[in-house]
Amino acid sequence: MKIHRGNFESNLLFLDETGLLDTPKRILEIGAGRGVLTRVLKDRGHQIIGTEINHEYIAFAKEENDVDLVFTNVETTDLPFPDKSFDFVISFDVFEHIPDSDAHLKEVSRVLAPGGSYLLCTPNKLTNVPFEILKEKSLTKYKEYHIALHTFWGLKKRLQKNGYQTSFVSIPLVTPYFIDKMRRYTGSVGVFLVHILKPDAWPQFLKTNFYVVAKKQEEV
DSSP: OOOOOTTHHHHHHHHHHHOTTSSOOEEEEESOTTSHHHHHHHHTTOEEEEEESOHHHHHHHHHHHOOOEEEOOTTOOOOSSOTTOEEEEEEESOGGGOSOHHHHHHHHHHHEEEEEEEEEEEEBHHHHHHHHHHHHTSSSGGGGTOTTOBOHHHHHHHHHHTTEEEEEEOOOOOOHHHHHHHHHHHHHHHHHHHHHHOGGGSOGGGOSEEEEEEEEOOOO
């Protein structure tokens, strides 16, 4: 199995920290990329389906990680699955790319079984925008791809509005991947500031990424 690291370790730690996947579950992974996490969870005994919009990633996932991913059209938030199909839906660094957050959350709720949860990670608008401006050397280019960034309060409000009970999980993000990314885009000065400012110790509303357990509330 080939692993492209990214935030893989932090994402897997988040899933483990929740304790929600200790026994086999029915899981949908939205934006499964190259199928690395899909394969890990499959090997752990979960019944998991992954979706992806990139045909090259789908081919890689099949060839290198031995998982079949379902293609979904980037132009729609529709999920090609029946109502109440999954115990959990997961996505990592996907939510910020979806134009209609409300439609997406309603569709996730539709495919979740009663009492199910949406486990997701998405960047913090307060910290991501300055980084993207620095990275792209543009005040606006990030809006082409990070089109649905949220603050801590905005994300919590949107999830509650769409019928989810939310809790945020603190996960260390200053990994070797994070340091390498900072070095690549900000040089040694950025790496120095990471060590001095210690972002993993910041309060939740300033975390660079939000890890969220959004439980579907029971309909009354």
